[in-house]
Amino acid sequence: MSLRPDLAAIADMIAPNSRVLDVGCGDGTLLEHLKRTRNVDGRGIELSQQNVNQCVARGLSVLQGDADADLADYPSQAFDVVILSQTIQATRAPAKVLENLLRIGQRTIVSFPNFGHWRVRLSLLFNGRMPRTRALDYAWYDTPNIHLCTIRDFTQMANQSGAKIEKALALGANGTKPIHADAFGPNLMAEGAIFLMNRRGDAAWGPAISRAGSS
Amino acid sequence: MAQTANPTFLRPVSEPEAETGKAVTFSAPLTLDCGRTLAPFTIAYMTYGTLNAARSNAILICHALTGDQFVASRHPLTGKPGWWDIMVGPGKPIDTNRFFVICTNVIGGCMGSTGPASTDPKTGKPYGLDFPVVTIRDMVRAQAMLIDALGIEKLLCVTGGSMGGMQVLQWAASYPDRVATAVPIATAARHSAQNIAFHEVGRQAIMADPEWNGGNYGNAQPGKGLAVARMAAHITYLSEAALQRKFGRELQDRDQISFGFGADFQVESYLHHQGMTFVDRFDANSYLYITRAMDYFDLASDYNGVLADAFRATKAKFCLISFTSDWLFPTPENKRIAHALNATAANVSFVEIESDKGHDAFLLDEPEMLQTVRGFLNAAANTNGIA
Numbered sequence: 001m002s003l004r005p006d007l008a009a010i011a012d013m014i015a016p017n018s019r020v021l022d023v024g025c026g027d028g029t030l031l032e033h034l035k036r037t038r039n040v041d042g043r044g045i046e047l048s049q050q051n052v053n054q055c056v057a058r059g060l061s062v063l064q065g066d067a068d069a070d071l072a073d074y075p076s077q078a079f080d081v082v083i084l085s086q087t088i089q090a091t092r093a094p095a096k097v098l099e100n101l102l103r104i105g106q107r108t109i110v111s112f113p114n115f116g117h118w119r120v121r122l123s124l125l126f127n128g129r130m131p132r133t134r135a136l137d138y139a140w141y142d143t144p145n146i147h148l149c150t151i152r153d154f155t156q157m158a159n160q161s162g163a164k165i166e167k168a169l170a171l172g173a174n175g176t177k178p179i180h181a182d183a184f185g186p187n188l189m190a191e192g193a194i195f196l197m198n199r200r201g202d203a204a205w206g207p208a209i210s211r212a213g214s215s
Numbered sequence: 216m217a218q219t220a221n222p223t224f225l226r227p228v229s230e231p232e233a234e235t236g237k238a239v240t241f242s243a244p245l246t247l248d249c250g251r252t253l254a255p256f257t258i259a260y261m262t263y264g265t266l267n268a269a270r271s272n273a274i275l276i277c278h279a280l281t282g283d284q285f286v287a288s289r290h291p292l293t294g295k296p297g298w299w300d301i302m303v304g305p306g307k308p309i310d311t312n313r314f315f316v317i318c319t320n321v322i323g324g325c326m327g328s329t330g331p332a333s334t335d336p337k338t339g340k341p342y343g344l345d346f347p348v349v350t351i352r353d354m355v356r357a358q359a360m361l362i363d364a365l366g367i368e369k370l371l372c373v374t375g376g377s378m379g380g381m382q383v384l385q386w387a388a389s390y391p392d393r394v395a396t397a398v399p400i401a402t403a404a405r406h407s408a409q410n411i412a413f414h415e416v417g418r419q420a421i422m423a424d425p426e427w428n429g430g431n432y433g434n435a436q437p438g439k440g441l442a443v444a445r446m447a448a449h450i451t452y453l454s455e456a457a458l459q460r461k462f463g464r465e466l467q468d469r470d471q472i473s474f475g476f477g478a479d480f481q482v483e484s485y486l487h488h489q490g491m492t493f494v495d496r497f498d499a500n501s502y503l504y505i506t507r508a509m510d511y512f513d514l515a516s517d518y519n520g521v522l523a524d525a526f527r528a529t530k531a532k533f534c535l536i537s538f539t540s541d542w543l544f545p546t547p548e549n550k551r552i553a554h555a556l557n558a559t560a561a562n563v564s565f566v567e568i569e570s571d572k573g574h575d576a577f578l579l580d581e582p583e584m585l586q587t588v589r590g591f592l593n594a595a596a597n598t599n600g601i602a
Contacts, residue, residue: 019560043557043562043563049566049567049568049569049583052564052565052566052587053566053583053586053587053590054590055564056534056564056566056587056590056591056594057586057587057589057590057591057593057594058590058594059594059595059597059598060564061532061562061563061564062564062565063553063557063563063564063565064565064566064567065550065565073554073557074557075557075558078557078558078560
């Protein structure tokens with residue numbers, strides 16, 4: 001079973017034995033992969049009941065819920081890594097969500113489709129209609145993607161939300177490559193992006209979670 | 216020391232073919248939260264399936280307020296199928312071909328375990344209101360003594376709905392090393408004000424019945440009061456949508472309203488039936504005691520109000536299930552448990568299942584619930600090396 005390239009790139013960023021929270025974990029493919037190949041202690045949040053059921057049947061620990069409503073209830077710095085994959089554009093309050101992710105995880109990984117990709121730009125320019133692309137194949141009136149952004153848009157929000165960007169990857173048909181988050185080129189050429197971030201500065205957190213006998 | 220015998224029931228067995236299970240009597244006293252002790256005391260229970268050599272495939276099922284140990288076999292008094300027949304049995308999600316299932320009648324109950332109708336050794340008469348007030352924790356303590364007597368160190372799973380779910384939570388808190396997985400369904404870590412209020416209506420109905428006689432009614436049950444209590448409670452187990460779908464404003468055995476107070480509407484006739492059949496199988500004082508145990512349940516209160524601290528030591532993997540139309544134990548109460556577990560970094564899954572059947576959904580054919588439990592237990596069995 002080969003992992004989707006963007007998920008594989010995310011997996012590569014995660015150290016063995018980490019505690020991982022996958023927000024919007026779908027059917028649990030990434031979590032299961034991480035558990036198997038990196039022995040992570042993984043948890044998930046997923047909106048769809050069907051997906052949650054699949055996860056539970058796979059032996060994964062997943063809560064039905066959504067990023068907007070439920071992240072606020074998680075304790076600070078409870079996870080080594082928090083993942084939000086291809087979901088931030090569908091949240092009601094992306095900045096709030098990102099702030100929560102940065103608070104909950106030592107590190108945060110966010111991937112999203114790039115609305116600045118040249119195909120999107122050309123589609124709007126020449127057709128004069130809301131773009132529909134391979135990555136974003138919805139009519140404007142029934143899309144779950146209510147907060148689309150470009151790589152530079154995301155970079156700006158991340159900076160405002162107190163994130164320090166450790167690494168940014170462009171996501172394309174031929175895999176991933178490192179980029180400078182604020183550069184002009186990738187914002188035009190990349191179909192999507194993956195950001196690895198941590199919380200900037202010396203924010204005071206509550207005591208980290210510790211449990212006897214657990215990693 | 217413990218002695219095992221056949222259970223004694225309050226009413227005659229009407230189904231001679233039905234299994235009646237066992238009853239174990241402990242001479243060691245059961246210390247209760249109220250400060251009193253119960254000795255001797257008896258727990259009646261049923262088992263299904265076979266305990267494996269490693270004693271690692273045992274699943275304890277905890278029943279709800281008016282349930283009993285007959286979870287997956289014909290009821291010896293009513294002849295009805297097991298109350299969780301849909302969930303438990305050969306090939307079912309809780310597969311008795313694979314797991315050893317134990318279900319006990321709670322302390323305070325009336326199906327063979329020691330309760331207010333049992334004989335008080337001091338007087339030779341039924342306890343009545345001299346029976347000590349028991350709590351969910353007392354029920355669980357008694358169950359743990361039975362699990363010890365059965366020679367089981369660790370339970371693969373503890374599960375149950377409603378009050379059964381409360382016992383599941385208490386098990387995880389009281390015996391953190393003895394529970395591998397926990398599946399609390401349609402439950403709460405505390406009884407809400409609204410739930411206490413409904414229970415009080417039921418209790419007052421029983422105590423207002425002259426036949427109740429301060430709890431000393433012998434064989435003449437306060438049937439009217441108990442029936443009203445059951446009727447009121449039954450409404451809380453259903454959703455408005457389910458009542459509407461089942462009955463609407465349909466009339467019962469008549470073409471028009473009678474301008475009187477007979478059971479004009481089908482919904483009235485249904486409730487009357489529920490009340491009447493309940494009286495035949497349940498004890499009024501037991502109803503007082505068990506509702507009280509639920510009212511007193513507030514797991515966080517044992518941990519300075521911090522629910523998360525109740526789960527600090529547990530190593531159990533949890534799967535919580537709630538139903539969208541359950542207004543008695545609504546989703547937010549179940550989520551509160553999930554959040555507390557999250558705060559301790561425990562292993563927890565949570566599913567809210569779409570259903571219009573109200574609180575009773577957990578007893579009914581809800582395919583998503585059955586799939587969730589099946590999948591979760593499969594994974595648990597594989598992790599724990601159970602064939």
